[in-house]
Amino acid sequence: MTSVPRISVVVPHYNDLERLDRCLGALCAQTMPRDAYEIIVADNNSPCGIAAVEQVVAGRARIVTAMTPGAGPARNAGAEAAGGEILAFTDSDCVPDAAWLxxxxxxxxxxxxxxGGGMKVxxxxGRPMSGAEAFETVFAFDNERYVKRLHFTVTANLFCPRALFLKVGPFRTAVSEDNEWCWRARAMGFSIGYAADAIVGHPARADWAQLKGKWRRICAERYALSRDGGASALKWIGKTWLELPAIPVHALRILTDRRVPSVGERLSALGTLAAIRLWRFVEGHRIVLRGGGHAA
Structure with missing residues (x-):
């Protein structure tokens, strides 16, 4: 590149070479001219080693290393290394559409x-969806609702001027970083918008173990963010009790969602819905009993 590109795409990565390769392929196939943007892979000290990461990247991106564990520190390292006036964040397991940028x-x-852009699961x-996949097809990554009603975007699909990012400050750790960063930006007077046609695909969690792992992390981060904002443990427990009456309400969504086509897949999704809501009910109480506290 003969000049500094206008856009810097930041991709945090941790030990997921196959999906990183697919993500980079999609980023290199954008409708925008290739010299208009750079790609920065922020590797989070992957156990596979930097040589393996370099082999997969194969010159398609710059690589920076973030030694502090977590996607937030990796994104911060990528943003710090960025030269573009616009930052575009996605994840290494994602597949952006060709016109995303x-x-x-x-x-x-x-x-x-x-x-925040549109998300698709x-x-x-070639096979029926698992219960976890069908559940995520209906409920995961509803970024339009996140942006318009909850006023945050997932960090797998976030665009902001670099100057704005520097004013707001870096992503935090140990909390729901997408919520916290966006709410911090709004508190400073910046507005969030939704671009339905700037689409990123994210793979569904394949099975119960992956789904439970996702929600274990999210529950811990949400509790830390809640306590950090001054909410009491009792208020958190009260919200946890809403998990149970939500089951029949959300069951209706599964039964009417055409993206889950077969009866068997819908039954699997219903079972997963009940299981994950019950698990989140129990986990919400466990977090308080374990003494989870303020975020770092």
Whole structure:
């Protein structure tokens, strides 16, 4: 590249070489001219070793290393190394659509000071969906709702000017970083917008173990964020009790969602819905009993 690109795409990575390769392939196939953007892979000290990461990257991106564990520190390292005036964040297990960059950047300023794009759940074809996959197809990554009602975007699909990122500050650790960063930005007077056509695909969790692992992390981060914001443990427990009456309400969504086509897949999704809500009910109490506290 003969000049500094206008956009820096930041991709945190940890020991997921196959999906990183697919993500980079999608990023290199964008409709935007290749010299308009750079790609920065922020490797989180992957056990596979930097040589393996370099082999997969194969010159398609710059690599920076973040030694502090966590996707937040990796994103911060990538943003710090960025040269572009616009930052575009996605994840190494994601597959951005070909027009993702073009449409996300176009929405900046027009739709908000920072932008969350559309998300779609990716499920392998050629076989029935597992209960976890069907559940995630219905409920995971509803970024339009996150942006318009909850006022945050997932960090797998976030666009912001680099100057704005520097004003707001880096992502934090041990909390729900996407929520916290976006709410911090809004508290400073910046507006969030939604770009439905700037789409990133994210693979569904394949099985119960993966789904439970995801929610164990999310529950811990949400509790830390809640306590950090001054909410009491009693208030957290009260919200935890809402997990149970939500089961029949969300069951209706499964039964009416055409993305889950067969009766068997819907029954699997219903079983997963009941199981994960009950698990989250119990886990919510366990977090308090374990004495989880304020975030770092």
């Amino acid at each position: 073009e449409r996300g950047v176009a929405a900046l300023g027009r739709g908000g000071d920072f932008i 990716l499920v392998p074809g």
